[in-house]
Amino acid sequence: MKRGKPTMADVARQAGVSLKTVSRVVNQEPHVRASLQQRVQAAISALGYRRNEAAARLARGATMLTLGLVMENISNEFYSRLAAAVEAAAADHEALVVFGSYEESADKERMLIESMYARGVDSLIVVPSAADHSWLAEHAGLTTVFVDRVPPGLDGADVVLLDDVWGGRIATEHLLARGHRRIALISDDDGISSVRDRATGYRAALAGAGLPAGEELVVRELYDPGRVSGEVTRLLDLPSPPTAFFATNNRAAIGILQALRERPERPAYVGFDDFALADVFNPGVTVVRYDTARLARAAVDLLLNPSPAARRIKVPVELVPRGSGELPPA
């Protein structure tokens, strides 16, 4: 919470009063004791506090200081990291974050967004489901930025994406460079733009190496580690099994880890999305990583600077070698 300018909260701490009291004094509300008023004014002078637009909105009781975050599931590590990063970016602007998880239900996603809208949350960050989002166009008063995925059916939306094609490409090229020629793709819902883009990167890398993208080694539409584990087992039992895997998200990487627990083979694998325990496994899990804080800050910046023209921002990704992606072909 370290910032250049003093905030109302700084004034509250300096004066030893609650934020509400500072708010009352700053907004010249009645019924504030004179002694409290003096303490607050002294703190304002000492700190050089100047009432800002955010404080003024707060005083008007507006809820623009609450930012809504709608995503698939807060308990998945991709989303809990995103939530922490959005919280930090929002705190820089004195905003609180209200969150909602829609699990796998597009209906629930819509209900959450409308419910936030009905309660006056007018700034939203949404990781959209694969469903059509054209209904959102009617909410003209709502400022929405999409993160991680392009919302289907909604042109002209602001979107902050990862450099997914590039990520899929460097992951696959990393495995190719270690001599792998049979590299399986373990992927999620093709309706999700980031999933498609990561697969595009995978195919581009194979094509660059003059290899066919054999559909035999491509598995799509896997949403949970359990099903991934089953598919990895099936692939390893093929007459010509893959010697390496590229997993397009953290769930897929975890499913690979699950399957390998029970197997004698030591195929190489690279995941997309870092996770806290990636370097606790042995070998450590090689991943395509990005700066979640940067993703969140970019989204908050777009929210704070609305523009009639749709904007699309790409956050860079990098490969982090930890062991699993450096294993040679069997």
Next chain:
Amino acid sequence: MKRGKPTMADVARQAGVSLKTVSRVVNQEPHVRASLQQRVQAAISALGYRRNEAAARLARGATMLTLGLVMENISNEFYSRLAAAVEAAAADHEALVVFGSYEESADKERMLIESMYARGVDSLIVVPSAADHSWLAEHAGLTTVFVDRVPPGLDGADVVLLDDVWGGRIATEHLLARGHRRIALISDDDGISSVRDRATGYRAALAGAGLPAGEELVVRELYDPGRVSGEVTRLLDLPSPPTAFFATNNRAAIGILQALRERPERPAYVGFDDFALADVFNPGVTVVRYDTARLARAAVDLLLNPSPAARRIKVPVELVPRGSGELPPA
């Protein structure tokens, strides 16, 4: 979101209109088109919807439907699971959740609570820091329930705890039953009641087995896996090293996993707090587990049923054997 009674959201879906429109009709606000009114009324009749107190509060523009969740760090799995469970429990009452992470700063915890209070959030679930919380007594209008830990300095608060003493006891007895006699305790900040209680259970189990609780094998005040890893390494290098470990939280268990990656020894260990990858490691991580949904529902129930008498609820825990806690002494 499946519930017995139809909600405003159900009406909105049935009528094919936004929640806001339903709210306007239900609250007889002006300027709603007659055709929309009719569609909403038809949906209300078809579903048997009855305006409830929550809906009425929503209509009044009150923010009691927003529940505040203040915790250490949303990106730690204990907290992201708790957030998901609180979200689900809140959704049963049509409430949204605004969250805040105070990291290790008691000042930030206070600022977050006051900031939520200033914005009209008057129902709070707090996982309190180890700092004195007597300042909260001044916020008489705020309904606060504490979860996981007793707030220091604040008598008369409602608290939902895990059965921590029992959890520490069954974890340690599990290791004793496998023949371990030198069991180390890897623990966190003693100012946190749950940490103290888990250690009390550990000591009780050792005393029950007629073993002294040698302080040589007790390490406290460890807040991150990196430091835990260092201490586990130090203990394993002792002339008489421990043959087993009890970790009082998920960070401690992860620190043990980190240390063992680099070591030839295979000591047994039991963690407190389940985590998603606990059964992906080999051996799987034996943990003391509890139902996070139950913890969250108990807290929301207390919030919805205020009482002048302070209440304390204990959520049961159980031991889940997965391999790491069943290893024999070397």
